[in-house]
Amino acid sequence: MKIYQSIFNRGKKGGDAKAYANTWALRLTHTDEREKKTSKTWQYATKQDAKDDIENRKAELIVFLESKGLDLGDVKTFKQWAVYAKADFYRPAVIREGRKVAGIKAHRQTHILIDQLIECFGNKPLAKFTKYDLDRYKVWRLETGDRRGEKGRLEPKQRNAVKISTANRGLAILKHLLIEAHDAGLIAKNVTKGSKAIDADAETAKTRTLTDAEEMRLLVSCAGSRTVSYERKGKSVTATVAADNPHLKALILLGLDSGMRRGEILSLDWTDIDFDAGIIKILGTHTKTQRKRSVPMTNRTKAELRGLANFGASGNVFPFNDFKRSWATALRVAKIGGLTFRDLRRTFVTRLQTGGVSIGIAAELAGHSRLETTQKHYTSTDNAAVIQDAAARINAANDSRLNLWPDTIE
Template sequence: MKAKLTANYLKQLSPSDKPFEVVDSDIKGLLIRVQPTGRKTCYYSYRSLGGKRQRIKIGVIGSELTIAQARDRAQSLAGKVAEGIDVQAEKSSARRYALHLQQNTLQQFIEHSYRPWATANLKSAELSIESIYRAFKPYLAFPLVNLNLRLIENWRIQELDRGIKATTVNRLIASLRGVLTKAVEWEVIPEHPLRKLKPLKVDEGKKARFLSTSEEAKLFAVLEERDHELKAARERANEHRRVRNYLLLPDLSRFAFADRITPLVTLALKTGMRRGELFDLEWDAVDFHNKVITVVGETAKSSKTRHIPLSPSALLALTQWREQSDTSVTRVFPSDTGGRLDNVNTAWRNILKAAQIMNFRWHDMRHDFASKLVMNGVPLNTVRELCGHADLNTTLRYAHLAPDHKAGAIAMLG
């Protein structure tokens, strides 16, 4: 049975006791199969390259598409067949791809694809992935295609309600966004689900935390007392061992420092280096003759090499630390096993508590460095270069600390 398949024709087409088909008289290969229930399904019939007659389902009229859409789809399929494309194989491939998307969860993609790439290309890959696992734990088993804008916006609202800072929320979403960006680039998902999600607005002019003169004095007094106590404790331990003929521990009394903490804090305050940059610092990067530290691009957050002159206190601390360090170890501040230092959180918290210094993180020593440079009249661009900021906007948060910079600008108006 042949007829031109139009909307009016289908309205008049009544089902019978048995299924039957109507072939379109206009588009070759387009046909509709009518079930006794009244269900009308469109197909496109064609001969494959091998000459075998095949048909491909276009869709159900009414619930899935209109007859006009079915006709357009049939014409598109006819064009592909004319070009020698196996449309059935193409559809099977699309079906397999859709199944793949459903099976590729966030965690699977991170473990099998993203982690190997991130480990090779990003300096803080493991920290970033760990933060994603902690923050987005409920969504790790979600297929990537199911992660959408509404889902993450709801997560963001919940985090803010829990008291998480907007800057923290933005940073966590940025980490997740980076994973999804790679999923799009590698054609694992068709589009970026967070492309329309804008970061939360934060106060970029927030006051930078730096130490007052009295706080800095208390900090170094505590560091000095800490070294003294550790040396005394070592001496008592060796006296205990000496009486029992045990092997003695290294004598600390002849050294400037009891351990790495005092020179590490001194360098953080007087060079503005990031914690990771200090942990990765090697002796080859310290030029004692020219009094300069080189932060190489491989360890810098900006991936750009920069040179930091050493102040007298920083140079003295490094010189004294070098005298008591193991010369066979390349890192300036290695861990107890000689590898990369992991963290100094416990020691740092105890030092702040003893010095009665509140609301001062390790990273704030970097703010202290930048703030005091600006307060002493150092140009902002020079501060940017010394701190390794990617752009001047980051450095501008310290601009208000410049001596009378606003008053001087207004005075120029007369």
């Protein structure tokens, strides 16, 4: 399937750019075998925003093209049902009055998993599915290995292995698809009943948190200068480059001191920040659980935000929608391994609890709808400092009781 793309400024060629809030446009065009063209256009504030969203919009256009003319009554095979689902209940989220009324927010990741399911089952008739097909997918997914990056182009046996948790994510989508197919009357019974393919107990809960020493190195890596070496026209070159990245430092502090998710931070508007009260308001449309909440803003976060070049302006605090490269560079410079941005949230929750904040309050500040999520995934004793603090508290309690005991027992 060939899709042609173009990015242009709507204010050019005699137009008035100031008449539009979003002046840059991304247009994708597909031409079928009959030379019939289908185009879709999206608007953006900057050219870079349009470039960053190309793959996401291509996936959206493909779903639209595959679902055209497909009614529920036409669905007979798994592939037809999966394509229908991507265009229907798995379509991009529809937001009204700050609430999601249809679709899903993480549609891109879900569509990738559905495409993998289509690769596994293809045009298998829905009527022939059994509970053992969940086990079949699990084995297939584990055997295909890691499909990302350059290694994804290798033969399955040469790829890196994937964890059971990876297979579980695809199994959860498959289970939901089959249940929905039963509810829609496409299959006679719920074939997922009795299946034990999803092995949640085999998943390893992540416990990584940021140590004090790592925190210092990570924040320092966002400022100053550093020496880099590289090859240029066959010659080794060493240069000193500026490493000042105040936006990245602010991002890190919002994750570490306020417990905000990556998407919540990138969607943050200057009007959401109350500098006088030291509170950040997170809108329901920007959260995973669709519930608005307020989080604390520490003094160092406040100072970092006020030091940004766009402080006092209107619109988003962060003028970009991705920072993977900057984050990876900071980790490399700080010599920190095995740390993800989500681990900053786990550090935030763990520090709250070691500081005496109840798990209920910590869950609210983290935006968790279920207390079990906070307990299982965001409370860690993997940091030696946490264990040492617990030991110090027990020692203090023991010492206070010791003073009350008599010297001898009569």
